[in-house]
Amino acid sequence: MNFLEERLKEYGTQIDQALISYLPGEDCLQKSVMQAMKYSAMAGGKRIRPVLTMEFCRQCGGEAEDALPFACAVEMIHSYSLIHDDLPCMDDDDMRRGKPSCHVQFGEAMALLAGDGLLTLAFGTLAKADAKKVGSEQIARAVGVLAEAAGVCGMIGGQVIDLESEGQPVDLDHIRQMHALKTGALIKASTQLGVLAGRGSEDQLALAQQYAEKIGLAFQIVDDMLDVTSSPEVLGKPVGSDRENEKTTFVTLLGLSEAQAEVKRLSSQAKGILDAWGTSDRFLYEVTDMLANRQK
Template identity: 50%
Template structure:
């Protein structure tokens, strides 16, 4: 049942992404590069979280779809840039050659830049076309904060500065709360805003998202050590080879596994307040913690 609902949501989001990227303009190669990474086989967790959060609080997912798609464009831009030789220097992403391996470094940078800007263009158009302009602007502010220097970019800088260094547990948590957790949290909060949730509900879902965001990153760190390359679609043990500070390197493998379980349990306890309406999100939370890719 969960798998069917998840696949239906992913198909719904993919249709939205496809419509937005059905662009007949020049230079064609730019849009080809943008589409290449957007449709390279992502799990769509962030947009699924966005529309599911909207539905949880009684909203219409059609109102949240442009917001969810914009988040996926912004997330994809970050992956293109993360893979570049100047950053993580990865050859594979989701089992396919990374964007710069197909299109070259310069075009990969520009494709990432284009997706970032297009994400905000989508949000602005949605606000201008909707009677729900105020909530869209609030959601946009949440996403911009999470994607910028106070969130994802700030966390990425700390990640780069931490290579081949011993960092504290506090510094590690700061890095991952910003680099990975911020956009996951923004996805949940933006969805709740689009669904018309009150401040108390938004705060609950914000706390939920902080737990799952951190659990998601710790699981990534674990998979880099224990994962199967054929399932992950990327090279394993790359964090170790690049001198990255991870939860596994700081806490050890067993403690990292325990932390994922603890954070997941804390997230699910928050969802208990929403009753039966939260069953899908509970299952999604467990799916994120148990995933093998």
């Protein structure tokens, strides 16, 4: 295992253990909803967002572990959004991460409530951060940042724009704006929450945001590319759904090779921002490359 893989594995283990500890116990009448939450939250995603939170905390001089409540909160938001996105009234996707979607496994009502439960728990988990280390002021600020990023002026807003764009002719600017909200906002919040947990400076907060904007957009362009170039076996979810739904994507607007070039440009800009930050090691550089070159 190389440096990148080792650090990712270490963070991943800490995140999984913390997530399990924050998920509610199942010793109650309503245990089925707890099971549905655990099914989705522990389905083994890439954990990119919480890794960013922990690493940005560390890069501000904090202990990465102190950021675990913030990191898990971001992952819970991501996880709830996938459950609700997969519902029949939304994207109606039966598979997620190679397994039946939450509503296929537990029924629609339970999936709806499990999503609501994870969204609510995300904020409860923020509040569990150690006030003595992180500071109550930083916790309250983190609540505001996460609510803004996850809300209708952030992730949910992007989902709405996406829904209403289907079958409509849209341009590159529209697509950029949609993705800045739909996926970008939460990635941005992941880095910001890390800076808050590490009691970083306002300058660091600004750089973290700029870095996240670049990798967030690159992340989405790669997503659009994989929908064309990958297979369901590798991705763990159906491919070709964009074409099927007649969706305008970075790939349909730019073509595959220009999309690839754009990802390279964005990654290079992201690394420039890391240069300006002056990070203590190469980890975030390697994460940047990994996100640009990912195959799933």
